[in-house]
Amino acid sequence: MQSKIQLNQTQKRHNQWLDNTIKYLLMGFAILSSSFIFIIAGVIMVKGVTPFITNNGGLGRVNLADFLTGTTWLIGESFNSNLYAIGFLIISTLFIAFLSLLISFPVGVLTALFIAKIAPKKLAETLRTVVEMLASIPSIIYGLFGAGIILKIVYDLSTLIGFQSKGGNSILSSVLVLAIMTIPTIASISEVAIRSVDKSIEHGSLALGASKTQTHFKVVLTSAKSGIFTSAILGIGRVLGEATAVSLVAGGRRSGINFNILDTTSTLTTMMLEGMKETTGLDYDIRFSVGIVLMVVILITNFTLNYIKRKVGNVDVK
């Protein structure tokens, strides 16, 4: 009897020890995965600040103000200069993001409305699958599609109006590629928002004599606007961060702010991808600086949009 109790106790202690070990091990995994956001920020900060505070192997420090506002990007090592400026890249990145959202936002939201409320059940199911498939297509294939089809269309279009475009590589091509990439993101998230609109709001509108379409556009969309705004924020995040697909259609512009939508352009991300031959030196480090700027641009955009989202106000939908 005595020994049995003792056995039970050691068993219990062992169990407790095991449970705790496993618990702390799993906790370690959780902490590890959540700490990566700090690791990313730290690593990129350390690397990205180097060009501004060191001598860059005789090229001299990069001037931060010029870097942020200038309009020329020279490949530093080959031109033996420290002249890197990304002001024009920031502007063209935001310009492209804005234009592509101008296309993808209405199309995405209307698609969501159609799938959630208007379409017959079979058609809605099909279109939902279409949107899901579009969302799962890797961005490089969108880029390939852009390079194979959209470039040709844009080139023909610009020839038609008498503009000599560089093989179609242009703002317009980038905008179109990014727009069709973001439509599924916006559509799927907006759809969830539209579905979660309280039925009683809808019924109220119908009871007051509004037609079904009126209800959908005036009541459902406004009630879901917080969720719809979230979809726009995620969409613009995708646009700003997309790299390889845009790099295939942007054309690679190295200087000057350009608002002509048929002319070549560059974004922060495409510039980071360009000329990945170097492994040390200023040319290498400066990519991290561009990375910091990209993150800051994304954060500021998100913050602004979130602010607008709050200003626009919330209709209470749970």
Add this chain to the structure above:
Amino acid sequence: MLNSRKKKDLILQSITYFASFISLFVLISILLFVFLNGFKLLNMDLITHNFESTSYIADLKDFTGPGDFTIDKDFNDNTYYSSKWGIALTDDENLMGHTIVLVTYVHPESPFKDLRNKGVATQDLSLGIDYEIIRIAFNDGPSALSIQGAQNMIHVLDTKTTFRELEYSTSGGGIRGSIITTLYLIGLTLLIALPIGVGAALYLNEYAPKNRFTKALRNLIETLTGVPSIIYGLMGLALFVPITISLTKATGANLISGALTLAVILMPVIIRTTEESLKVVPDDYRQASLALGGNKTQTTFKIVLPSAFSGILTATLLAIGRIIGESAALVFAVGTAIKDDVSIFDKSTSLSVHIWAMMTDEPANIELSTTIAIIILVIVLSMNLSIKLISKRLLRKYGVTHE
């Protein structure tokens, strides 16, 4: 109802129809573009061949003279066989679209089986099936070139008793190396990301107390999803590449650093998907296990985790899809060198980056790119459909109906 309102409603409705059919149109045109352009290059050769072709200039070794290699075999109409030399040639197009003369058959005793590398190294060579013959030069008379076609080459060869040199190249343009790299990446990434991700999900759902610390952990993991992949690539370049260089024999960006980077990208996806399926495991299961005397560890790993199997499977499929599709991060973390001999300690390139590398090359190779795109699309879309099926089955299993 007022007439004008009816009209207005109709217009509004039709723009929603129009907008949703844009998505359909885009999907159809992407699929059409990819399949129409890429389908003609899609065959087994593409998948099994190396990308780089090697050219050799060879001459005959221990030459005794042409013999009689008459065989009882039928060839296609545009295949020509020389019974004097024991070799069959055909006209073909290579993956780049150039006309070539291809070896379709070599007799086992043919003199072409016994060649010597003409040049510095004394290396034994042997002509094999699917090699491209570029030219055959003779001591007496003009060379037979591949642009003149297979028939001419066989005809010239039949009139000669020896040749001075033979220039040929092994078949290239295939994507074997990139496929192997992609498979390695999938394997390595899952090996790293699955245990950590599933472990973190188990902690968050089964162990973590409801306090601010847990909430902070969740928020931080959630924040990771908003980071663009090119930033992950930079992190891989600055953090994982140096680590792998110092710990392994790697000298630059390598497959391990790429897999680590991908693992970080996939972590939030795996954690969230696993957690979703842990949440639907009924609490009764846990209580029953504990009541029967199982300890917490047994309950978690023997009861809860197996019930979440479909969630983990979904996470794995999602992860594989992302790994195959990822490009920007891998440009930095693995490099863009298209390799045939894949080593996990070396630079290499996955299928997506292969597309990117070829499209940024001058001139861009759209044909081969779309062929690779077909492979990627088929894999990614079929994974997506299976995820749909799995999650439907999971919901049915626990009696949770849709909506």
